[in-house]
Amino acid sequence: MNHLNQPPQDSLFAALRPFFRIDQRRFTVLVALILAIIQQRSVVLNNLKTVIALPGSQETRYQRLLRFVQFLLPEAMYLKFALHMLGTDELTLILDRTNWKLGTKDVNILMLSAVWKGFSLPLMWRFLPHGGSSAQHIRKELMADFLRHCPHVRIDGLLADREFIGQDWFTFLSEHGIVPCIRLRSDTKMDGLPVHVFAKKMQVGEIRVWHSPMVVYGVRLRVLALKVSKTEMLYLAYQGRADQNLRKYALRWQCENLHAALKTRGFDLEATGLTQAERVS
DSSP states (O other), X not given: OOGGGSOHHHHHHXXXXXXXXXXXXXXXXXXXXXXXXXXXXXXXXXXXXXXXXXXXXXXHHHHHHHHHHXXXXXHHHHHHHHHHHHTOSEEEEEEEEEEEEEXXXXXXXXXXXXXXXXXXXXXXXXXXXXXXXXXHHXXXXXXHHHHXXXXXXXXXXXXXXXXXXXXXXXXXXXXXXXXXXXXXXXXXXXXXEEGGGGGOSOOTTOEEEEEEXXXXXXXXXXXXXXXXXXXXXXXXXXXXXXXXXXXXXXXXXXXXXXXXXXXXXXXXXXXXXXXXXXXXX
16 A cells, blocks of 8 residues: 555554554554544543543543553654654754643743754753753753753754753753854953953944854853844854854744743643643643
8 A cells, every 4th residue: 555545543543653562552542642632633532532542431531641651652763753854963963942821830941953845853852940041960960861862963063042051061061062053142251351341343234253262151152142133142152153143043942942832832731730840741
């Protein structure tokens, strides 16, 4: 049979099976769940039980889904599948964080993704046990896990916003040959002085480039300043050419498309009511 003419469930089954070596019953639920999520544009199990292609009553399906979400898919299996989807061993990575609240409970996710077709494709993630920014050691652990699982991947750059800074973090990236393209805060020290001191009296749209590397969080990097608007400045730490890195940094916004697709504008992840990290994952 022509693969393109197969029913969606059969096609998805064939595409996923080489990567997800799990019990057949669980794998059947996984395939059916993915198709139901796409159909309903929701991850709320109570909504999915009405359409999911599993035998039994709605209550039977619902209980089967509840049991399934308590099972943790091995991280390496998903990562292998994601890399296959990307179709290349050279990746531009994005480190970002997304969060929401359920009552007083924070759901806070640190996510490593790859630039992909106008979005970013999640690769690995960690749930933070608190609200707010991630600690440097958590970022290092996440990136170290990625490098351990993917020694063959060539990292074309790591894009990150200004909350992903710090000397331990920048040193780690340098030691592992990961080229940063990271936004800096205005009070970031550059050769001992806040970076904003070097960017006074700039006009909107003006770019100021320091052609000699500067010491930023203990690492020698190129730095540029861009006057985005009357009230906003962009300070960027990078290696290589300024114009190329500005274009590359603009790709960071693809992770915002991902977050929108996961949340209310897409699969409505916030509506699950789940706050336990393992079950959200």
